[in-house]
Amino acid sequence: MEEKKSAKLNRRKFLSYSALGLTGLTILPGWVMANGKRIAPSDRVVLGFIGLGRQGISDFNSFTGCPGVQVAACCDVDNLKRIRFKNKVEAWQAGQNIPQRCDMYEFYEDLLERKDIDAVSIASPDHWHALMTIHSCEANKDVYVQKPLAFTIREGLEMVKAVRANNRVLQVGSQQRSSEEFQQAVELVRSGAIGHIESIYVKVGDSPKPLDLPEQPVPSGLNWNLWMGPLNDPAIHYHPDLCPPISINPEKDEQLWGAWRWYRETGNGYTADWGAHMFDIAQAAIGMDGLGPCEFIPKGYNNTEYLTMKYQNGIIMTEQNWRDGGKRGSRGIGFNGTKGWVNVMRGYIESSDPSLLGKKEKEIAEGEYEVSSPHMQNFIDAVRSRKDPIAPVEVGCSTNTLCCLANIATELQRPVKWNPATLSFGDDKEAKAHRLYGYQYRNPYSL
Structure with a gap:
Protein backbone atom coordinates (compact mmCIF):
# COMPACT_ATOMS: atom_id res chain seq x y z
CA MET A 1 0.00 0.00 0.00
CA GLU A 2 2.85 2.39 0.86
CA GLU A 3 4.50 1.63 -2.46
CA LYS A 4 1.31 2.51 -4.34
CA LYS A 5 0.89 5.74 -2.36
CA SER A 6 4.45 6.78 -3.17
CA ALA A 7 3.85 6.13 -6.86
CA LYS A 8 0.79 8.39 -6.75
CA LEU A 9 2.77 11.20 -5.15
CA ASN A 10 5.51 10.92 -7.74
CA ARG A 11 2.94 11.01 -10.54
CA ARG A 12 1.29 14.13 -9.11
CA LYS A 13 4.66 15.80 -8.73
CA PHE A 14 5.55 14.97 -12.32
CA LEU A 15 2.29 16.47 -13.59
CA SER A 16 2.73 19.62 -11.57
CA TYR A 17 6.12 20.19 -13.22
CA SER A 18 5.00 19.21 -16.71
CA ALA A 19 4.53 22.18 -19.04
CA LEU A 20 1.79 20.42 -20.96
CA GLY A 21 0.42 18.16 -18.28
CA LEU A 22 -2.17 15.54 -19.19
CA THR A 23 -4.69 18.12 -20.31
CA GLY A 24 -2.39 19.62 -22.91
CA LEU A 25 -1.88 16.27 -24.56
CA THR A 26 -5.45 15.02 -24.52
CA ILE A 27 -7.59 18.10 -25.17
CA LEU A 28 -7.28 19.96 -28.41
CA PRO A 29 -6.80 23.74 -28.44
CA GLY A 30 -9.34 25.95 -30.16
CA TRP A 31 -12.10 24.95 -32.53
CA VAL A 32 -11.65 21.58 -34.26
CA MET A 33 -13.42 19.37 -36.76
CA ALA A 34 -14.61 16.07 -35.29
CA ASN A 35 -16.45 13.51 -37.42
CA GLY A 36 -17.23 16.26 -39.89
CA LYS A 37 -18.58 18.70 -37.30
CA ARG A 38 -17.06 21.84 -35.82
CA ILE A 39 -16.72 21.38 -32.06
CA ALA A 40 -16.01 24.12 -29.55
CA PRO A 41 -13.64 23.37 -26.65
CA SER A 42 -16.51 23.83 -24.21
CA ASP A 43 -18.53 21.12 -25.97
CA ARG A 44 -15.87 18.41 -25.94
CA VAL A 45 -16.39 15.46 -23.61
CA VAL A 46 -13.26 13.64 -22.47
CA LEU A 47 -13.77 9.99 -21.56
CA GLY A 48 -11.96 7.39 -19.50
CA PHE A 49 -12.75 3.69 -19.98
CA ILE A 50 -12.88 1.16 -17.14
CA GLY A 51 -13.14 -2.48 -18.21
CA LEU A 52 -11.54 -3.20 -21.58
CA GLY A 53 -12.91 -6.58 -22.66
CA ARG A 54 -15.21 -7.24 -25.62
CA GLN A 55 -17.94 -4.96 -24.25
CA GLY A 56 -15.50 -2.18 -23.47
CA ILE A 57 -14.16 -2.31 -27.02
CA SER A 58 -17.71 -2.23 -28.41
CA ASP A 59 -18.55 0.78 -26.26
CA PHE A 60 -15.42 2.58 -27.44
CA ASN A 61 -16.36 1.91 -31.06
CA SER A 62 -19.79 3.39 -30.40
CA PHE A 63 -18.46 6.50 -28.69
CA THR A 64 -16.15 7.23 -31.63
CA GLY A 65 -19.27 8.02 -33.65
CA CYS A 66 -20.18 10.87 -31.30
CA PRO A 67 -18.82 14.30 -32.39
CA GLY A 68 -16.66 16.05 -29.84
CA VAL A 69 -15.67 12.95 -27.86
CA GLN A 70 -12.05 12.42 -26.85
CA VAL A 71 -10.48 9.50 -24.96
CA ALA A 72 -7.78 10.19 -22.39
CA ALA A 73 -7.26 7.01 -20.39
CA CYS A 74 -8.16 3.37 -19.87
CA CYS A 75 -8.14 0.89 -17.01
CA ASP A 76 -8.29 -2.89 -16.67
CA VAL A 77 -6.96 -5.64 -14.42
CA ASP A 78 -5.44 -7.35 -17.47
CA ASN A 79 -2.25 -5.76 -18.81
CA LEU A 80 -2.72 -7.10 -22.35
CA LYS A 81 -6.22 -5.66 -22.58
CA ARG A 82 -4.87 -2.29 -21.51
CA ILE A 83 -2.27 -2.40 -24.28
CA ARG A 84 -4.84 -3.52 -26.88
CA PHE A 85 -7.20 -0.69 -25.93
CA LYS A 86 -4.44 1.92 -25.97
CA ASN A 87 -3.42 0.79 -29.46
CA LYS A 88 -7.00 1.05 -30.73
CA VAL A 89 -7.52 4.49 -29.22
CA GLU A 90 -4.29 5.90 -30.58
CA ALA A 91 -5.00 4.50 -34.05
CA TRP A 92 -8.39 6.26 -33.95
CA GLN A 93 -6.78 9.48 -32.71
CA ALA A 94 -4.26 9.34 -35.56
CA GLY A 95 -7.13 9.03 -38.02
CA GLN A 96 -8.75 12.10 -36.45
CA ASN A 97 -5.54 14.16 -36.76
CA ILE A 98 -5.38 14.71 -33.02
CA PRO A 99 -2.56 14.04 -30.52
CA GLN A 100 -2.12 10.34 -29.83
CA ARG A 101 -2.23 9.49 -26.16
CA CYS A 102 -4.23 7.11 -23.99
CA ASP A 103 -2.83 6.56 -20.51
CA MET A 104 -3.19 3.10 -18.97
CA TYR A 105 -4.13 2.28 -15.37
CA GLU A 106 -4.48 -0.91 -13.36
CA PHE A 107 -6.40 0.77 -10.53
CA TYR A 108 -9.51 2.70 -11.52
CA GLU A 109 -9.06 5.08 -8.59
CA ASP A 110 -5.96 6.46 -10.33
CA LEU A 111 -7.97 7.16 -13.48
CA LEU A 112 -10.63 8.96 -11.43
CA GLU A 113 -8.00 11.36 -10.08
CA ARG A 114 -7.63 12.83 -13.55
CA LYS A 115 -9.11 16.33 -13.63
CA ASP A 116 -9.27 16.38 -17.44
CA ILE A 117 -11.70 13.45 -17.63
CA ASP A 118 -15.38 14.46 -17.75
CA ALA A 119 -17.03 11.05 -17.81
CA VAL A 120 -16.23 7.35 -17.57
CA SER A 121 -17.52 4.33 -19.44
CA ILE A 122 -17.71 1.27 -17.17
CA ALA A 123 -17.80 -2.20 -18.72
CA SER A 124 -16.44 -4.25 -15.84
CA PRO A 125 -18.12 -7.41 -14.48
CA ASP A 126 -21.36 -6.60 -12.66
CA HIS A 127 -19.94 -7.07 -9.14
CA TRP A 128 -17.71 -4.02 -9.71
CA HIS A 129 -20.39 -1.68 -11.11
CA ALA A 130 -21.52 -0.23 -7.78
CA LEU A 131 -18.15 0.74 -6.32
CA MET A 132 -16.81 2.08 -9.61
CA THR A 133 -19.96 4.13 -10.25
CA ILE A 134 -20.21 5.52 -6.72
CA HIS A 135 -16.52 6.50 -6.67
CA SER A 136 -16.86 8.05 -10.13
CA CYS A 137 -19.76 10.18 -8.94
CA GLU A 138 -17.79 11.25 -5.89
CA ALA A 139 -14.95 12.22 -8.23
CA ASN A 140 -17.39 14.41 -10.22
CA LYS A 141 -17.43 12.17 -13.28
CA ASP A 142 -20.56 11.39 -15.27
CA VAL A 143 -21.07 7.70 -15.89
CA TYR A 144 -22.02 5.37 -18.73
CA VAL A 145 -22.31 1.96 -17.05
CA GLN A 146 -23.16 -1.31 -18.69
CA LYS A 147 -26.30 -3.19 -17.82
CA PRO A 148 -27.42 -4.64 -15.49
CA LEU A 149 -26.85 -1.64 -13.26
CA ALA A 150 -25.62 -3.71 -10.31
CA PHE A 151 -25.10 -7.20 -8.90
CA THR A 152 -27.47 -6.81 -5.94
CA ILE A 153 -30.56 -4.80 -5.03
CA ARG A 154 -28.82 -2.79 -2.33
CA GLU A 155 -25.99 -1.83 -4.68
CA GLY A 156 -28.48 -0.37 -7.15
CA LEU A 157 -30.17 1.67 -4.45
CA GLU A 158 -26.82 3.07 -3.28
CA MET A 159 -25.91 3.98 -6.86
CA VAL A 160 -29.10 6.03 -7.16
CA LYS A 161 -28.14 7.94 -4.02
CA ALA A 162 -24.62 8.61 -5.30
CA VAL A 163 -25.76 9.90 -8.69
CA ARG A 164 -28.31 12.28 -7.21
CA ALA A 165 -26.23 13.44 -4.24
CA ASN A 166 -23.38 14.41 -6.56
CA ASN A 167 -25.55 15.84 -9.37
CA ARG A 168 -24.15 13.45 -11.94
CA VAL A 169 -25.49 12.15 -15.25
CA LEU A 170 -25.72 8.37 -15.55
CA GLN A 171 -26.76 6.32 -18.56
CA VAL A 172 -27.33 2.57 -18.26
CA GLY A 173 -26.14 0.56 -21.25
CA SER A 174 -29.67 -0.67 -22.04
CA GLN A 175 -29.30 0.34 -25.67
CA GLN A 176 -32.66 -1.08 -26.74
CA LYS A 209 -26.15 -21.96 -12.23
CA PRO A 210 -23.54 -22.95 -9.59
CA LEU A 211 -19.93 -22.36 -10.60
CA ASP A 212 -18.65 -25.64 -12.05
CA LEU A 213 -15.47 -24.56 -13.86
CA PRO A 214 -12.21 -26.23 -12.73
CA GLU A 215 -9.57 -24.01 -11.21
CA GLN A 216 -6.64 -23.12 -13.47
CA PRO A 217 -3.41 -21.16 -12.98
CA VAL A 218 -3.75 -17.39 -13.20
CA PRO A 219 -1.87 -16.03 -16.23
CA SER A 220 0.86 -13.46 -15.79
CA GLY A 221 -0.35 -9.93 -16.44
CA LEU A 222 -3.79 -10.55 -14.91
CA ASN A 223 -4.48 -9.21 -11.42
CA TRP A 224 -7.00 -11.87 -10.42
CA ASN A 225 -7.29 -10.57 -6.85
CA LEU A 226 -8.32 -7.19 -8.24
CA TRP A 227 -10.76 -8.85 -10.67
CA MET A 228 -12.42 -10.47 -7.64
CA GLY A 229 -12.73 -7.13 -5.86
CA PRO A 230 -15.56 -7.21 -3.30
CA LEU A 231 -16.64 -10.81 -4.04
CA ASN A 232 -16.09 -12.89 -0.91
CA ASP A 233 -17.14 -16.40 -1.95
CA PRO A 234 -14.24 -18.85 -1.40
CA ALA A 235 -15.65 -21.08 -4.14
CA ILE A 236 -14.62 -18.55 -6.80
CA HIS A 237 -11.34 -19.30 -8.55
CA TYR A 238 -9.71 -18.40 -11.84
CA HIS A 239 -10.78 -20.06 -15.06
CA PRO A 240 -10.17 -18.50 -18.49
CA ASP A 241 -13.90 -18.56 -19.28
CA LEU A 242 -14.50 -16.07 -16.45
CA CYS A 243 -11.93 -13.59 -17.75
CA PRO A 244 -11.22 -14.59 -21.37
CA PRO A 245 -7.55 -14.12 -22.34
CA ILE A 246 -6.20 -12.33 -25.40
CA SER A 247 -2.81 -11.95 -27.06
CA ILE A 248 -1.16 -8.97 -28.73
CA ASN A 249 1.46 -10.68 -30.87
CA PRO A 250 0.06 -12.65 -32.55
CA GLU A 251 -3.15 -10.63 -32.29
CA LYS A 252 -5.99 -12.73 -30.91
CA ASP A 253 -9.14 -11.40 -29.24
CA GLU A 254 -11.43 -13.15 -26.77
CA GLN A 255 -13.06 -16.30 -28.07
CA LEU A 256 -16.19 -15.80 -25.95
CA TRP A 257 -17.98 -13.24 -23.79
CA GLY A 258 -17.01 -13.42 -20.12
CA ALA A 259 -18.82 -16.44 -18.66
CA TRP A 260 -18.89 -14.93 -15.15
CA ARG A 261 -22.43 -13.79 -15.92
CA TRP A 262 -23.81 -17.36 -16.07
CA TYR A 263 -22.80 -18.41 -12.52
CA ARG A 264 -24.49 -17.64 -9.20
CA GLU A 265 -21.23 -16.79 -7.49
CA THR A 266 -20.26 -14.16 -10.07
CA GLY A 267 -23.36 -13.15 -12.01
CA ASN A 268 -27.13 -13.31 -12.39
CA GLY A 269 -27.53 -15.49 -15.48
Missing part, protein backbone atom coordinates in the same frame (compact mmCIF):
# COMPACT_ATOMS: atom_id res chain seq x y z
CA ARG A 177 -34.18 2.10 -25.28
CA SER A 178 -32.54 3.96 -28.17
CA SER A 179 -33.60 1.46 -30.84
CA GLU A 180 -36.41 2.24 -33.27
CA GLU A 181 -38.32 -1.05 -33.11
CA PHE A 182 -38.47 -1.03 -29.30
CA GLN A 183 -39.44 2.62 -29.19
CA GLN A 184 -42.29 1.87 -31.61
CA ALA A 185 -43.48 -1.03 -29.48
CA VAL A 186 -43.39 1.09 -26.31
CA GLU A 187 -45.35 3.87 -28.01
CA LEU A 188 -48.04 1.45 -29.26
CA VAL A 189 -48.54 0.08 -25.77
CA ARG A 190 -48.49 3.47 -24.05
CA SER A 191 -50.95 4.98 -26.55
CA GLY A 192 -53.50 2.24 -25.94
CA ALA A 193 -53.37 1.09 -29.56
CA ILE A 194 -53.73 -2.55 -28.48
CA GLY A 195 -56.03 -1.79 -25.55
CA HIS A 196 -55.44 -2.55 -21.90
CA ILE A 197 -52.41 -4.78 -21.40
CA GLU A 198 -53.36 -8.04 -19.70
CA SER A 199 -50.19 -10.08 -20.02
CA ILE A 200 -46.62 -9.82 -21.24
CA TYR A 201 -44.49 -12.69 -22.51
CA VAL A 202 -40.77 -12.07 -22.20
CA LYS A 203 -38.13 -14.55 -23.32
CA VAL A 204 -34.71 -14.01 -21.73
CA GLY A 205 -33.30 -17.41 -20.71
CA ASP A 206 -32.20 -19.33 -17.66
CA SER A 207 -31.29 -18.18 -14.18
CA PRO A 208 -27.64 -18.58 -13.08
CA TYR A 270 -29.69 -14.76 -18.49
CA THR A 271 -32.31 -13.46 -16.05
CA ALA A 272 -30.25 -10.29 -15.65
CA ASP A 273 -28.02 -10.34 -18.70
CA TRP A 274 -30.94 -10.35 -21.14
CA GLY A 275 -33.58 -9.38 -18.60
CA ALA A 276 -31.83 -6.03 -18.24
CA HIS A 277 -32.79 -5.52 -21.90
CA MET A 278 -36.18 -7.22 -22.32
CA PHE A 279 -37.76 -6.78 -18.89
CA ASP A 280 -36.51 -3.19 -19.11
CA ILE A 281 -38.54 -2.51 -22.27
CA ALA A 282 -41.61 -4.20 -20.77
CA GLN A 283 -41.39 -1.94 -17.73
CA ALA A 284 -41.02 1.15 -19.92
CA ALA A 285 -44.07 0.25 -22.02
CA ILE A 286 -46.46 -0.23 -19.10
CA GLY A 287 -45.27 2.82 -17.17
CA MET A 288 -43.41 0.94 -14.46
CA ASP A 289 -40.03 2.66 -14.71
CA GLY A 290 -38.85 3.15 -11.16
CA LEU A 291 -41.35 0.60 -9.84
CA GLY A 292 -41.88 -3.08 -10.69
CA PRO A 293 -43.84 -6.24 -9.90
CA CYS A 294 -45.12 -6.95 -6.41
CA GLU A 295 -44.95 -10.75 -6.52
CA PHE A 296 -42.52 -13.24 -8.05
CA ILE A 297 -43.50 -16.90 -8.47
CA PRO A 298 -40.75 -19.28 -9.62
CA LYS A 299 -41.14 -21.82 -12.37
CA GLY A 300 -42.18 -25.17 -10.94
CA TYR A 301 -43.81 -23.87 -7.76
CA ASN A 302 -47.19 -25.63 -7.43
CA ASN A 303 -46.87 -26.64 -11.11
CA THR A 304 -46.32 -23.04 -12.25
CA GLU A 305 -45.23 -23.44 -15.86
CA TYR A 306 -43.20 -20.23 -16.18
CA LEU A 307 -41.43 -17.74 -13.96
CA THR A 308 -44.31 -15.35 -13.22
CA MET A 309 -44.31 -11.71 -12.09
CA LYS A 310 -47.46 -9.92 -10.98
CA TYR A 311 -48.01 -6.15 -10.96
CA GLN A 312 -50.36 -4.36 -8.60
CA ASN A 313 -52.45 -3.20 -11.57
CA GLY A 314 -53.21 -6.81 -12.55
CA ILE A 315 -50.73 -7.23 -15.41
CA ILE A 316 -48.98 -10.60 -15.39
CA MET A 317 -45.54 -11.01 -16.96
CA THR A 318 -44.09 -14.45 -17.64
CA GLU A 319 -40.69 -15.61 -18.87
CA GLN A 320 -41.68 -17.70 -21.89
CA ASN A 321 -41.54 -17.87 -25.66
CA TRP A 322 -43.32 -14.79 -26.90
CA ARG A 323 -44.52 -15.87 -30.34
CA ASP A 324 -44.69 -18.83 -32.70
CA GLY A 325 -43.05 -19.14 -36.08
CA GLY A 326 -39.53 -19.48 -37.44
CA LYS A 327 -37.97 -17.43 -34.67
CA ARG A 328 -39.69 -19.26 -31.80
CA GLY A 329 -37.53 -19.06 -28.73
CA SER A 330 -35.78 -15.85 -29.79
CA ARG A 331 -35.30 -13.37 -26.99
CA GLY A 332 -38.00 -10.74 -27.24
CA ILE A 333 -41.29 -9.45 -25.87
CA GLY A 334 -44.96 -10.06 -26.60
CA PHE A 335 -47.48 -7.49 -25.32
CA ASN A 336 -51.01 -8.90 -25.17
CA GLY A 337 -53.84 -6.37 -24.89
CA THR A 338 -57.62 -6.34 -25.02
CA LYS A 339 -57.54 -5.02 -28.62
CA GLY A 340 -54.56 -6.91 -30.02
CA TRP A 341 -50.87 -7.65 -29.56
CA VAL A 342 -47.40 -6.41 -30.38
CA ASN A 343 -44.31 -8.61 -30.69
CA VAL A 344 -40.83 -7.13 -30.74
CA MET A 345 -37.27 -8.37 -30.77
CA ARG A 346 -34.01 -6.99 -32.09
CA GLY A 347 -34.55 -6.09 -35.73
CA TYR A 348 -38.21 -7.18 -35.71
CA ILE A 349 -41.59 -5.73 -34.79
CA GLU A 350 -45.07 -7.00 -35.65
CA SER A 351 -48.60 -6.17 -34.57
CA SER A 352 -51.94 -7.96 -34.78
CA ASP A 353 -53.18 -4.89 -36.65
CA PRO A 354 -50.85 -4.36 -39.64
CA SER A 355 -52.15 -0.83 -40.09
CA LEU A 356 -50.50 0.19 -36.81
CA LEU A 357 -47.01 -0.28 -38.18
CA GLY A 358 -46.92 -3.39 -40.33
CA LYS A 359 -44.29 -6.05 -40.13
CA LYS A 360 -40.67 -4.97 -40.12
CA GLU A 361 -37.77 -7.36 -39.94
CA LYS A 362 -34.07 -7.35 -40.65
CA GLU A 363 -31.16 -9.63 -39.92
CA ILE A 364 -28.97 -8.60 -36.98
CA ALA A 365 -25.35 -9.62 -37.42
CA GLU A 366 -23.50 -11.03 -34.41
CA GLY A 367 -22.23 -8.18 -32.26
CA GLU A 368 -24.01 -5.53 -34.33
CA TYR A 369 -26.40 -4.60 -31.54
CA GLU A 370 -23.55 -4.07 -29.11
CA VAL A 371 -22.47 -1.04 -31.15
CA SER A 372 -25.12 1.57 -30.42
CA SER A 373 -23.92 5.09 -31.20
CA PRO A 374 -27.42 6.60 -30.78
CA HIS A 375 -27.47 5.44 -27.16
CA MET A 376 -23.99 6.85 -26.57
CA GLN A 377 -24.91 10.09 -28.32
CA ASN A 378 -27.91 10.40 -26.03
CA PHE A 379 -25.53 10.12 -23.07
CA ILE A 380 -23.11 12.70 -24.49
CA ASP A 381 -26.01 15.08 -25.15
CA ALA A 382 -27.15 14.60 -21.54
CA VAL A 383 -23.64 15.33 -20.25
CA ARG A 384 -23.68 18.62 -22.15
CA SER A 385 -27.24 19.61 -21.20
CA ARG A 386 -27.07 18.25 -17.62
CA LYS A 387 -30.42 16.53 -18.17
CA ASP A 388 -31.27 12.88 -17.62
CA PRO A 389 -30.58 10.51 -20.55
CA ILE A 390 -33.05 7.95 -21.89
CA ALA A 391 -31.94 5.26 -19.39
CA PRO A 392 -31.17 7.10 -16.12
CA VAL A 393 -30.05 5.48 -12.90
CA GLU A 394 -33.57 5.01 -11.45
CA VAL A 395 -34.59 3.05 -14.55
CA GLY A 396 -31.54 0.82 -14.28
CA CYS A 397 -32.15 0.34 -10.58
CA SER A 398 -35.78 -0.77 -10.94
CA THR A 399 -34.93 -3.19 -13.77
CA ASN A 400 -31.98 -4.58 -11.81
CA THR A 401 -34.21 -5.01 -8.76
CA LEU A 402 -36.73 -6.95 -10.84
CA CYS A 403 -34.03 -9.30 -12.15
CA CYS A 404 -32.58 -9.88 -8.68
CA LEU A 405 -36.03 -10.58 -7.22
CA ALA A 406 -36.76 -13.10 -9.97
CA ASN A 407 -33.55 -14.95 -9.10
CA ILE A 408 -34.25 -14.76 -5.36
CA ALA A 409 -37.65 -16.42 -5.85
CA THR A 410 -36.11 -19.02 -8.15
CA GLU A 411 -33.38 -19.92 -5.65
CA LEU A 412 -35.79 -20.00 -2.70
CA GLN A 413 -38.23 -22.02 -4.83
CA ARG A 414 -41.23 -20.17 -3.47
CA PRO A 415 -43.13 -16.93 -4.12
CA VAL A 416 -41.51 -13.71 -2.97
CA LYS A 417 -43.53 -10.55 -2.36
CA TRP A 418 -42.02 -7.09 -2.81
CA ASN A 419 -43.33 -3.60 -2.18
CA PRO A 420 -41.91 -1.43 -4.99
CA ALA A 421 -43.03 1.73 -3.20
CA THR A 422 -41.25 1.02 0.09
CA LEU A 423 -38.53 -1.15 -1.50
CA SER A 424 -39.07 -3.88 1.08
CA PHE A 425 -39.96 -7.55 1.54
CA GLY A 426 -42.32 -6.92 4.43
CA ASP A 427 -41.70 -9.57 7.09
CA ASP A 428 -39.88 -11.99 4.73
CA LYS A 429 -36.55 -12.13 6.58
CA GLU A 430 -35.24 -15.01 4.47
CA ALA A 431 -35.60 -13.02 1.25
CA LYS A 432 -33.99 -9.93 2.77
CA ALA A 433 -31.04 -12.03 3.94
CA HIS A 434 -30.46 -13.38 0.42
CA ARG A 435 -27.08 -12.50 -1.13
CA LEU A 436 -28.84 -10.80 -4.09
CA TYR A 437 -30.40 -8.26 -1.79
CA GLY A 438 -26.97 -7.49 -0.36
CA TYR A 439 -23.86 -9.35 0.75
CA GLN A 440 -20.87 -8.63 2.98
CA TYR A 441 -18.03 -7.36 0.83
CA ARG A 442 -14.58 -8.90 1.10
CA ASN A 443 -12.10 -6.80 3.05
CA PRO A 444 -11.04 -4.06 2.52
CA TYR A 445 -14.02 -3.20 0.30
CA SER A 446 -17.19 -1.64 1.68
CA LEU A 447 -20.40 -0.26 0.23
